[in-house]
Every structure is written in C-alpha cells, then in structure tokens.
Amino acid sequence: xxxxxxxxxxxxxxxxxxxxxxxxxxxxxxxxxxxxxxxxxxxxxxxxxxxxxxxxxxxxxxxxxxxxxxxxxxxxxxxxxxxxxxxxxxxxxxxxxxxxxxxxxxxxxxxxxxxxxxxxxxxxxxxxxxxxxxxxxxxxxxxxxxxxxxxxxxxxxxxxxxxxxxxxxxxxxxxxxxxxxxxxxxxxxxxxxxxxxxxxxxxxxxxxxxxxxxxxxxxxxxxxxxxxxxxxxxxxxxxxxxxxxxxxxxxxxxxxxxxxxxxxxxxxxxxxxxxxxxxxxxxxxxxxxxxxxxxxxxxxxxxxxxxxxxxxxxxxxxxxxxxxxxxxxxxxxxxxxxxxxxxxxxxxxxxxxxxxxxxxxxxxxxxxxxxxxxxxxxxxxxxxxxxxxxxx
Numbered sequence: 001x002x003x004x005x006x007x008x009x010x011x012x013x014x015x016x017x018x019x020x021x022x023x024x025x026x027x028x029x030x031x032x033x034x035x036x037x038x039x040x041x042x043x044x045x046x047x048x049x050x051x052x053x054x055x056x057x058x059x060x061x062x063x064x065x066x067x068x069x070x071x072x073x074x075x076x077x078x079x080x081x082x083x084x085x086x087x088x089x090x091x092x093x094x095x096x097x098x099x100x101x102x103x104x105x106x107x108x109x110x111x112x113x114x115x116x117x118x119x120x121x122x123x124x125x126x127x128x129x130x131x132x133x134x135x136x137x138x139x140x141x142x143x144x145x146x147x148x149x150x151x152x153x154x155x156x157x158x159x160x161x162x163x164x165x166x167x168x169x170x171x172x173x174x175x176x177x178x179x180x181x182x183x184x185x186x187x188x189x190x191x192x193x194x195x196x197x198x199x200x201x202x203x204x205x206x207x208x209x210x211x212x213x214x215x216x217x218x219x220x221x222x223x224x225x226x227x228x229x230x231x232x233x234x235x236x237x238x239x240x241x242x243x244x245x246x247x248x249x250x251x252x253x254x255x256x257x258x259x260x261x262x263x264x265x266x267x268x269x270x271x272x273x274x275x276x277x278x279x280x281x282x283x284x285x286x287x288x289x290x291x292x293x294x295x296x297x298x299x300x301x302x303x304x305x306x307x308x309x310x311x312x313x314x315x316x317x318x319x320x321x322x323x324x325x326x327x328x329x330x331x332x333x334x335x336x337x338x339x340x341x342x343x344x345x346x347x348x349x350x351x352x353x354x355x356x357x358x359x360x361x362x363x364x365x366x367x368x369x370x371x372x373x374x375x376x377x378x379x380x381x382x383x384x385x386x387x388x389x390x391x392x
Contacts, residue, residue, distance in 0.1 A: 012097035014043035014378070017087070017110050019050040019071055019103040024215070025294050026102050026127045027055045029160075029182060033100070034064050036371035043098070048090060050083065050106065071106065084109055091117050098123065098378045101154070104130045108146045111153035121381050124154040125374075126164050126177075128291035128312075133219060151176055156381040158374060160292045161313025178377065181316065183370030184297045184361070187274040195279035199240060199267055208237050208343055211280035211304075213273045213295045216245030216266070218288065221309065223247075223254055225286035227332035230258040232339055237263070239284075242276060244269040277302040282342055288329050290314050297365050300324070300357035305350050307338045317365070323357035 014037055018030050030047065038045045047059055050071030059066050067090065071083035087106075091099070091113060098121045101110040107124045114122040131143035151157045151168070157177045159165040165177045190198070201209055210229075214220045222241055229239045241251075241264075248266060255264045270276065274295070277283065283299035285308035290296075292313035299306055300317065306324035308314045318324035325342050328334040342350070 011042065011044040013046060013094050014098045014100065015046045015048060015090075015094065015096040016100045017048045017069075017102065017106050018055070019106045020053070020055075022053055022055070025182070025292070026125075028294060029125065029127065030102050031055060031058055032183075032367060033371060033374060034059060035062060036367075037375060038062070038064050040375065046094065046096075048087065069106075080109075084113070088113050088117065091119065097121060100125070100378075101150075102127065104128075104143070104147065104150070107154075108150045111150045115153045121156075121378060122154045123156050123158065123377065123381060124150055125158040125160065126151075126291075127160055128164065128289070129167055132167065133289055148173070156377055158377065161316055163312050163316070164291055180370060180373045180377070181313075181365055182292050182294060182297065183365045183367040184294060184301060185367045186301045186361075187272075187277065187298050189278040189302055190275050192278040195276045199242075199265075199276060199279055201240070201279060202238060206236055208281045209279060210237060210239045210282045210284050210339065211242065211277070212240070212284045212286065213242045213276075213298075214285075214287075215243050216241070216247040216251060218247060219290075220245075221286035221288045221329065222251055224288070224330055224332050224335060225284055226251065226254050226258065226260065226264055228286070228335035228339060229260060229264055231332055231336040234343075235263065237339075237343060239264045240267060240279075241265070242267050242270050242273045274298040274302075277304055280304045282307060282339070284335075284339070285309065285314060286329075286335060287311055287314070293317060297361055300354075301361045303354040303358050305342050305345075305353055306357060307335070307342050309335070317360070318357070319360075323353060323360055325353075 016030050016034050034045055034047050037043055045064055047066045048069055049056055050069050052068050056066045069083040069086045070079055096119055099114045099119045101107045101124045111122055111124055129147055131140045134140040134143050151173050159177050159179050160182050162179050165179050168174055255261055277299055283304045283306050285296050287309050290312040296308055296314060296317050306318055308318055308326060309329040310326040311329045320326040325338045327338040
C-alpha cells in the first residue's frame with residue numbers, strides 16, 4: 001500500500017509595514033498588534049521597517065521576523081525609490097494575505113504597490129494626517145492628494161480617533177474608514193519615592209510636581225506649557241518634562257528668559273518613561289496637535305489627575321470636568337487656569353476625576369479591545385477578486 005505524506009498547509013502571511021523604527025506611538029501600535037497576531041497563531045506574522053532601530057530589536061526579542069527596507073522618514077529620492085523596489089520584491093516573495101500599513105509615507109507606497117500586485121487585503125492605519133501639520137500650502141495639497149489616494153487604494157482605513165476620520169467629511173471616503181481607538185496595557189509603575197529620586201525631584205515639602213512626557217518639538221506645545229508656568233507664578237509648583245528632541249535648546253532659552261530655572265526641568269529621554277508616572281501630582285498634555293495620545297491613556301490608567309489641550313483625539317479620552325480638565329491649545333492663559341483649577345481642587349474632586357479616568361481606560365481603551373477589533377477587521381474587510389473579475 002502506498003503511504004502518502006500528509007500535506008502541511010502553510011499559514012497565510014500577515015505583513016505589517018512601518019517607516020520608522022523609533023519608539024513612538026505608531027511603533028508601539030505595530031509592536032502591540034504584531035505581538036497579538038503572533039500569539040493568535042492564525043497568520044505567519046512578519047514586520048517590515050524602514051530602518052533598523054528599537055522596534056526591530058523588540059520584535060526580534062519576542063521571535064517575530066523582521067526586515068528593513070532602507071527607507072528614511074524624511075524625503076530622499078534615492079532611498080525612497082530603493083525602498084519601493086525592496087517592498088515590491090518583498091510582496092512578490094511572501095505574497096501576504098493581509099498587508100497592514102502604518103505611517104503616511106509607507107502607507108501611500110504600500111497601498112499603491114499592494115493594489116498593483118493584487119494583495120487580497122490592504123489595511124492602512126492613520127495615526128494622523130501629514131496635511132494637517134504641513135508648513136506650506138503646496139505641501140498640504142501634495143499630502144492631501146497622497147492620503148486621498150492611500151485611503152482609496154486601501155480596502156480599509158483604520159482611524160485611531162474620530163477626529164482623524166472626520167478630516168474626510170464630504171469627500172466620499174468615510175465609508176472606507178472605521179474608528180478603532182488606541183489601547184494600552186496598564187503600565188508598571190516605579191514606587192513614588194523611587195521615581196522622584198531617580199528624577200531628582202526637590203525634597204522640599206509642599207511642592208506640587210507637574211509632569212509631561214513627549215518629544216520636544218513644536219507640535220507637543222511644551223513652550224506653551226512653560227509660558228503657562230510663568231503665568232501661574234507659583235514657586236510651590238515644579239514642572240518636569242521627560243523626553244528629548246530638536247526643540248530642546250529653544251526651550252532651555254525660554255526657561256532662562258522667563259526666570260523659571262529651578263522650577264522647570266527638562267530631564268531628557270528615559271526608557272519606559274511611563275513607569276515614572278507615580279512621581280507626578282498632575283500630568284499635563286499641552287499639545288498643539290495630538291491625533292490620539294498614548295501618554296494621556298497611560299497617565300489616566302495610573303490614576304494621575306490630567307490636564308490636556310482640547311485638540312485631536314484628546315477630548316475622546318478626557319471628558320472635561322469628569323475625567324480631567326481641558327484647556328485651549330496654544331493658549332498659555334487657558335492652560336494656566338486649568339492647572340490652577342486642578343492644583344487647587346480638593347481631594348474628593350481629584351479622586352473622582354482619577355477614578356472616572358481609570359474606569360474609562362479599562363472599558364474603552366484597553367489593549368485587548370484595540371487588538372481584537374483590529375484583528376477582526378482583517379477577516380471582515382473586502383477581499384480582492386482574482387484577475388479578470390470585476391470589483392475590488
């Protein structure tokens with residue numbers, strides 16, 4: 001009798017692609033999604049990244065295969081063309097069943113290539129729109145056209161906030177966009193005194209410590225926060241910023257000019273910055289632009305009172321006077337007023353705010369909720385039909 005070998009069916013490939021490997025919000029999202037999908041076991045999960053960096057190291061450490069495309073975050077014609085060729089070759093070689101694109105630059109390239117190469121499911125997650133932060137009118141037009149093409153070419157676009165989806169009102173694209181909010185695991189926190197000692201907080205009693213976390217660039221609004229501290233005019237309130245970036249020299253000059261040395265501190269980047277949240281008496285998100293905001297989720301989950309600007313997806317996280325306080329963006333006076341209100345609130349008000357914020361995170365913004373809803377979308381999104389058939 002002839003014995004036939006059992007046929008082993010290979011798993012369909014799920015490919016995540018992202019431009020940058022630095023540790024920011026979109027990279028955290030890809031790491032969390034890839035790890036979740038890897039654990040489910042339905043797909044052969046791969047990740048392609050523009051260049052080697054922290055994300056590659058973290059994925060490799062948990063056993064998820066990665067490759068780099070030689071793509072830079074900024075525009076560079078030579079590297080962009082080379083990366084396009086590399087991505088096309090990768091798509092031909094591994095033939096993904098699902099191509100999940102992240103970040104605007106690779107989103108446009110990947111969606112167009114994916115359509116040309118007949119990838120069955122193309123999903124694009126919009127973590128923000130580049131045309132909303134473009135510095136010139138011509139750049140806004142170019143970015144708008146690119147993002148329109150990206151959404152059209154993708155079978156499904158996931159917006160991480162309702163505000164991101166709303167940017168396409170009146171364009172006919174809304175039916176191709178669904179909102180799935182970012183979600184987090186509750187961060188592990190350092191003990192309060194250990195966190196304060198590590199950041200060299202003043203040991204003088206009676207001082208309230210306000211903390212922010214983020215890159216030091218214009219969109220994050222740290223200059224507005226520093227101006228608000230000057231307007232607050234309270235020696236018993238210290239402001240601490242954890243993060244680094246190209247705006248640091250300018251912020252240091254602003255601190256000096258406003259006479260805030262000894263009250264405002266730039267601590268630089270710290271690994272696992274969210275673990276320091278227990279050090280804070282109040283957490284501040286002073287952003288001018290914030291598509292959603294992982295740091296707001298982390299602070300709320302840590303039961304730290306929150307003050308944030310009324311921009312982007314932040315009002316979808318924080319209900320004013322219920323789970324935090326909202327101030328106007330780019331407005332030092334509004335921010336100072338909100339800080340004063342929270343710092344002067346009684347214990348009962350602050351406890352109620354923190355409890356409501358934590359409950360909202362657990363109910364609406366858990367990592368499990370984000371990952372499961374996104375993963376389910378891979379199965380529900382319209383497939384491409386074989387060549388020669390209409391549709392798709």
